[in-house]
Amino acid sequence: MEIFKAEDRASTLASADYFTGRVWQDPVVSAPAPARLRTLRVTFEPGARTAWHxxxxxxxxxxxxxxGLIGLRGEAPKLIRPGDTVWIPPGEEHWHGAGPDMMMCHLAMxxxxxxxxxADWLEHVSDTEYGHAPV
Structure with a gap:
């Protein structure tokens, strides 16, 4: 067993290569092999979002x-709220982030x-794609 103390893991500002706006990442776990799990707590400031990936x-x-908002290629973004769980299948092109007026924090596993x-990163989400009325 290994305990990772919170005070030993600093928050980092996410790379502008993969995110639009200010996004903070806090590591939760990057399990050693043979486990494969990678988990981050990700906090998006209003309007911030991932690139397509x-x-x-x-x-x-x-x-x-x-x-928050989550978008799939060719579809209007969908609203996500505290307690919601979203499963994204392998290879599905998507993005996620905060709504325009409120921060959003999620665990990404x-x-x-x-x-x-x-993850395989693609192009940034355009303002037009982000701005479609959510469903």
């Missing part, structure tokens, strides 16, 4: 606070493939 083994999101890859 996929996951080779899928992803689970669990919303902790705020109001995904497994890494045999090469250690947990």
């Amino acid at each position: 996929t996951h080779p083994l899928g992803q689970t999101l669990y919303v902790l606070s705020g109001v 995904q497994e890494a493939d045999e090469q250690g890859q947990a």
Whole structure:
């Protein structure tokens, strides 16, 4: 067993290569092999969001606070709220982030493939794609 103390893991500002706006990441676990689990607590400031991306083994999101949006290619974004769990199947192009007026925090859980890859990043989400009325 190993205990990872909170005070030993600093919050980091997410890379502008993969995110629009200010997004903070806090590591939860990056389990050693043979486990594959990677989990982050991700906090999006209003209007912040991921770029389009996929996951080779899928992803689970669990919303902790705020109001967020999640988008799939060709569809209007959907609202997500505290307590909501979202399963994204392997290879599905999607994005997620905060709504325009409120922060959103979620746990992002995904497994890494045999090469250690947990996400494949694509282009940034345009303001038009982000701005579609959510359902």
